[in-house]
Amino acid sequence: MIAPTTFTEPIALDPFSAMCARLQELLRDGLRHGFFEYSISCETGPNKRRFVMIRAGKSERFVIPEEALT
Secondary structure, three states, rough: OOOOOOOOOOOOOOOOHHHHHHHHHHHHHHHHOOOOOEEEEEOOHHHEEEEEEEOOEEEEEEEEHHHOOO
């Protein structure tokens, strides 16, 4: 008997949660492989938004509004 397939809608994350989830994913992947080198930088931009850049083989940029930090 084949189990029924269920489809779930993707969960929409706020920018801060999406950034944290990506960092956790990168860390787990690096630990599984046994090596990694990442860098994380942050700048404050217009309207007090934070621009977080994660460099891990390729660069990913997250924009975090100030109100998401409280």
